[in-house]
Amino acid sequence: MRNLNQHTITQAVLDRIHPDTNPRLKVVLTSLVNHLHDFAREVALTEVELMQAIQYLTAVGQKCDDKRQEFILLSDVLGLSMLTVALNNDKPAGCTEATVFGPFYVENEPEIALGGDAANGAPGEPCWVEGQIKGPSGEVIPHAQIEVWQADADGFYDVQKPELQQAQARAKMKADAQGRYYFKTIVAEAYPIPTDGPVGDLLHATGRHPWRPAHLHFMIKAPGYETLITHVFRDGDTYLDSDAVFGVRQSLVAAWVKQEADAKEGGATTHLHFDFVLNPI
C-alpha cells in the first residue's frame, strides 16, 4: 500500500477498518470517509485550506468549556442539528413536533413546585406559562418531568453571564396528576447566538445574521413516551422566517398574550398557554 493517489486513497482508508469493528461504527465511518474525501476532491482542497480548516476546528474545540458548546453551535448553524432532528422525529400527526436542543441546556437545574418562579431574578417582563401534557388520543399523562430554559430580556442565558452564581430562567418541575403544568418566568425575547467565537466568524464571513426568534425551551419526559425536546416560539417575531439555526416549526409558534395581572398567576402581565402531545414508545 504505497503510492496512493487521490483516487485510490479512499478505498485504502476504508480497507483499514478491521472486520471486528462495531458494525454501526463501520457504517458511519465508511460514509464519513467517502463524503470527506469526495468533498476534498470536489473542491480540490488546497494544503493551505486544509490547515485553515484544522485551525478553525481546533479553535471551535478550544472555545468549549463547561458552559459553552461551540461545536453544537457549529452543527446548529450548518443545519446539521435540525437535519438530525428531522431524521429522528417523524412523529404521528397530532404529536408535538421537536426542534433543536441548542447549546444552552444544563443538567441539574433548580427544581421548582408547580406555580413556582423559574426566572429566579433573570431580567424580563413577568410571564405566566401553563398547559397540559397529553397523549395522542387525548389521554392525560400524569407527572411528566418538565425542564424549561430560555434567554432573558438581555438576550443571554444564565450560563453566558460569568458573574452569575445561581441558575436563572431555567427550572425543572413535575406536571400534576392531570398532566397540568404552570410556572412563572419572563417573556422570551429574540436574541443573537454568541458571535464572539469561531461560529460568529463563520456567520460574519458568509453575511448571515445570528438571530434566533424568541422561544422557550422544553424537554419533557414521561414513562412510555418518547422524550420531547422542543421550543415554543413567539408569534410575530421578526426572525421566525430566518432563524439562525433553522429550527422553526409553525406548529410550535404560539401567542404570548398581554393581560391584566392576576395575583394567582404571580402578577404576570403576559400569559402563554401551550399543550404538548407526546408520542408513545
Added chain:
Amino acid sequence: MRNLNQHTITQAVLDRIHPDTNPRLKVVLTSLVNHLHDFAREVALTEVELMQAIQYLTAVGQKCDDKRQEFILLSDVLGLSMLTVALNNDKPAGCTEATVFGPFYVENEPEIALGGDAANGAPGEPCWVEGQIKGPSGEVIPHAQIEVWQADADGFYDVQKPELQQAQARAKMKADAQGRYYFKTIVAEAYPIPTDGPVGDLLHATGRHPWRPAHLHFMIKAPGYETLITHVFRDGDTYLDSDAVFGVRQSLVAAWVKQEADAKEGGATTHLHFDFVLNPI
C-alpha cells in the same frame, strides 16, 4: 422558511450564504454542507450519535496545545492529509514527491551549520545524512533552506517529551553554493503516532495499528521553486505497507547504510544519501 424537513433543509442552509461572500469560501462551504447533510441522511444519523460526534470533536480540539495538534492527526489517520497532498502535488516526473506534513513540525528550530549536529542529545544511533538539491534539468539549486525533524530512538519527537527544555532532532540549515547539504543526526526508527487522545481511541475502535514506518522529515525552500514538504522513508521497515497515515511513496524509500565510522562524518556508523529535485514555480 419554517417547517424545513430532511429534504428541504440543505438548500435552505445554502440559500443563507450571502452573494457577497468570498467566492472560494462559497464554493467550499456549499460542497461541505452538501456532503455533511448527505452523510447524515445516508447513515440516518441519530441524535445520540450527533452528540457523540460533537463530544468527540470537542475532545480533539481540547487535546491540542502549542505542542500537540490532534486535528492534524485526525486528518492524517482519515487519509484526508495525504489526499490533499496528492491533489496539490502533481509534480512533473523526476521531481521529488511530497508527503504529509504531520503534526510535529515546530517553527524556529535551531539553525545549524552544514555538518552540524541536529540530534542535540536525542537518543539514537549516530547517523550522517547528505545529498544535493537540484532542479529537474539537473541544475544545482544553491543555498536552499532545509528544515529536518524526526522521532528519536524512543519513538518520540522532542515536543512529546515535556521534561525537555531544548529542541532535539530538529534543525534548520542552508545548502552550500553547489546545493549540497550534510549533517549529523540519529537513525530514524518506526514509531506509533500518539494514542493517548481521541485519535488513539478511533484507531483502537477500528482495530488499526498506530505505527508509522521510520522516516526523516524534510521541508526545503528555494526561490523560484515550489516548497517541498516530504519524508525520506527507511528501506526494509515493517510498516512501509501499512503506514498509519498513508504517506509512503516508493520513490522516497532509501537505504540507511551501515558503515565504518569516519571522523569527518561525526563518527556516525550509519549513512543516508538522498538528493532532492525541486519543481520550478
